[in-house]
Amino acid sequence: MESLLRVATAGSVDDGKSTLVGRLLHDAKAVFADQLAAVEHASRRRGYDEADLALLVDGLRAEREQGITIDVAYRYFATPRRTFVLADTPGHIQYTRNMVTGASTADVAIVLVDARKGLVEQSRRHATIAALLRVRHVVLAVNKMDLVGFAEEVFDEILADFAALAERRSVRSWSAVPISALLGDNVVDRSAATPWYAGPPLLEHLETLDIQENRELPAEDAAGEAAAEDEVRFPVQLVIRPRRHGYADFRGYAGRVEAGTLRPGTPVTVLPSGQASTVAAIDTADGPLAEAGAGRSVVVRLADDVDVSRGDLLVAGRPPSVTRELAVTVCWLAEEPLRPGGRYRIRHTTREVRAVVEPRTRLDVSTSDSAPTDTLALNDIGQVLLRTAEPLVVDPYSRHRATGALLIVDETSGATVAAGMVEGAR
Amino acid sequence: MTVSVDTPTVDRADSLTCLEDESVHILREVVATFQRPVLLFSGGKDSIVMLRLAEKAFWPGRIPFPVMHIDTGHNFPEVVEFRDRRVTELGVELVVASVQESIDTGRVRELPGSSRNPLQTVTLLDAIAAHRFDAVLGGARRDEEKARAKERVFSVRDELGQWDPRNQRPELWGLYNGRHRPGEHLRIFPLSNWTELDVWGYIRREGIEVPSIYYAHRREVVQRDGMLIAVTPFTPPEPGEPVRTETVRYRTVGDATCTGAVRSDAASLDDIVAEVAITRLTERGATRADDRASEAAMEDRKREGYF
Ligand SMILES: Nc1nc2c(ncn2[C@@H]2O[C@H](COP(=O)(O)OP(=O)(O)O)[C@@H](O)[C@H]2O)c(=O)[nH]1
Numbered sequence: 001m002e003s004l005l006r007v008a009t010a011g012s013v014d015d016g017k018s019t020l021v022g023r024l025l026h027d028a029k030a031v032f033a034d035q036l037a038a039v040e041h042a043s044r045r046r047g048y049d050e051a052d053l054a055l056l057v058d059g060l061r062a063e064r065e066q067g068i069t070i071d072v073a074y075r076y077f078a079t080p081r082r083t084f085v086l087a088d089t090p091g092h093i094q095y096t097r098n099m100v101t102g103a104s105t106a107d108v109a110i111v112l113v114d115a116r117k118g119l120v121e122q123s124r125r126h127a128t129i130a131a132l133l134r135v136r137h138v139v140l141a142v143n144k145m146d147l148v149g150f151a152e153e154v155f156d157e158i159l160a161d162f163a164a165l166a167e168r169r170s171v172r173s174w175s176a177v178p179i180s181a182l183l184g185d186n187v188v189d190r191s192a193a194t195p196w197y198a199g200p201p202l203l204e205h206l207e208t209l210d211i212q213e214n215r216e217l218p219a220e221d222a223a224g225e226a227a228a229e230d231e232v233r234f235p236v237q238l239v240i241r242p243r244r245h246g247y248a249d250f251r252g253y254a255g256r257v258e259a260g261t262l263r264p265g266t267p268v269t270v271l272p273s274g275q276a277s278t279v280a281a282i283d284t285a286d287g288p289l290a291e292a293g294a295g296r297s298v299v300v301r302l303a304d305d306v307d308v309s310r311g312d313l314l315v316a317g318r319p320p321s322v323t324r325e326l327a328v329t330v331c332w333l334a335e336e337p338l339r340p341g342g343r344y345r346i347r348h349t350t351r352e353v354r355a356v357v358e359p360r361t362r363l364d365v366s367t368s369d370s371a372p373t374d375t376l377a378l379n380d381i382g383q384v385l386l387r388t389a390e391p392l393v394v395d396p397y398s399r400h401r402a403t404g405a406l407l408i409v410d411e412t413s414g415a416t417v418a419a420g421m422v423e424g425a426r
Numbered sequence: 427m428t429v430s431v432d433t434p435t436v437d438r439a440d441s442l443t444c445l446e447d448e449s450v451h452i453l454r455e456v457v458a459t460f461q462r463p464v465l466l467f468s469g470g471k472d473s474i475v476m477l478r479l480a481e482k483a484f485w486p487g488r489i490p491f492p493v494m495h496i497d498t499g500h501n502f503p504e505v506v507e508f509r510d511r512r513v514t515e516l517g518v519e520l521v522v523a524s525v526q527e528s529i530d531t532g533r534v535r536e537l538p539g540s541s542r543n544p545l546q547t548v549t550l551l552d553a554i555a556a557h558r559f560d561a562v563l564g565g566a567r568r569d570e571e572k573a574r575a576k577e578r579v580f581s582v583r584d585e586l587g588q589w590d591p592r593n594q595r596p597e598l599w600g601l602y603n604g605r606h607r608p609g610e611h612l613r614i615f616p617l618s619n620w621t622e623l624d625v626w627g628y629i630r631r632e633g634i635e636v637p638s639i640y641y642a643h644r645r646e647v648v649q650r651d652g653m654l655i656a657v658t659p660f661t662p663p664e665p666g667e668p669v670r671t672e673t674v675r676y677r678t679v680g681d682a683t684c685t686g687a688v689r690s691d692a693a694s695l696d697d698i699v700a701e702v703a704i705t706r707l708t709e710r711g712a713t714r715a716d717d718r719a720s721e722a723a724m725e726d727r728k729r730e731g732y733f
Binding site (some may be wrong): 003004035056058059060061062071072076083085097098100101104191237238242243244247250252255283284296297299310333345347350358401402405409413416419 | 440441443444446447448450454455457482483484485486487488568569571572573574575576578592594595596597598599600601603605606607618619621705706708709722725726
């Protein structure tokens, strides 16, 4: 079980995300005395009866004034069992791009719903985004149970609704907890008001969740998970050639192992060029390594004098696709809609290339139907076809996140206009 | 200082390696994609960790960018001595941008009785423009303060150096977009996901030297606004203010006029890690007068272009 868990909260505005995060931090004793004093003072000044724990996370003036969350806030806390990074994301549709930011690195998404309202369009959108981003586990937190008399039927009905959505969106791993963020029921301590609920309170659930990488393996891949583990993906960030005495002939490739494990002797292919070589050594400032697994930042030296530069990928195992045409699912994140034929750049691994973006379909979040479209607008989810000026080396996002994820960047403004997940090469 | 009984028992050694790997990745992206990066170096613990990470990221090459100190002139001598020695050891170029100079040339006006801390913004922005830096690496962490908790790793600043927190660029996965228009620059925060405890855990693990004022020592202090302020040439005791000698250490190192000390017996890195693990006060709440000014003090300074 991982010792660090990245959690993102999601759900519609006013469903109680900030209150829940405040409650979690407070009850897990992760709030410092001066922070609490500041919140109590601010609450009193605003004329509130009780300390508004949402003020702990709403870090911007505009957020506190409007009582809404605009941008994702990151919080760090530890319990005796686990360390948590909590991304509190905004619920308002206008700020969906910030929810996507928070969810993109999360292992677990908590989707909050108001027990009185059930799943609204924004809860469906967030669950859909969590599914597209392949967040590994979704917790449905049915909040404000105090306002429905902690009724089991209400919880069950929302559960059934969510089960149907999870099925359609291929959310494979999920669970549900009835809570009151305001009063604390089933947040840190088990509630006496929900005797019909047999599961753990939310925090304990997060502490004990064993999240598996739910990677999609092709059916013909009989060896299953083991085969994926052997697939090495190492995007080269920089070539290191020190102008320094004692290192005259040193030529190493700095980067992070994004998938698989590299060892001296591992045969690798440089893509897109296709040249073959072998890992001669894995160096770090702390000395050479016998192996470097996913996540490690290292310097790789190769046995042969091959041509490698930033943007190249060292790969081993089942090869990725080298392509200039790819089908991509995107979340459109910019005010300005997709301009077919517009000038965009694609940021993928450590590579950046020009591309033409052709809209294909748009997803209706409430009905889950896709229909053909000739543009995509802010917060739309849809499919596009990318034609790139130079080849990209890609895997389906479902197989490898790092080689399946990309950004679409507006060439003129430099803004990130869309998040893309590769479905496959064309 | 009150003590909580549930101190984290999670093994953080593993998470320190994860944090180091992430920061090294970010530093390399910066060098690969910007023309003129610079690393802000104050001699404080966060910037010391940043320098170590930069050393590692480009090893066996040298650190491929200069470091810059925004000097308020109100320094702890131990820190300046440390800064100069470290820079010499590493063979990096040091740029010092002086707030005194900004005052002398009329770029800013010093208000009697208030700290020079906010004036640093003008000096910083002037230096960024003069040196045409396009990426400014800072050691700020999201756990420091609630406005900082909202900050991206790659954070765009407009031509006036301003931060627009309501309109930040989406930042997904580990894909950092540093594109910007001429005149704009990016602030880069490789320590975004580190906590104060992580910083000290890392300093201990790596055996990194830090200025002596981080360790408990005897010092003449006055009690002011609920903080312990060292008696220095810039912060003389006010008339009638009692001066006491106390055993203190610093949790943050900044402008001497607005940085407070905390009572502490922590004389070693082990002691400091143990102390930070159970503290019930944030480092800024405990030691920074500038952040106590209002609920939005940090946000307001950041909007204008502060670190
Ligand atoms: N009765 C009740 N009210 C709640 C609960 N959780 C949140 N609220 C209230 O719902 C409102 C919106 O909560 P907030 O946390 O700001 O929602 P956010 O927009 O999702 O961050 C506030 O007035 C909260 O006090 C709950 O469990 N029960």
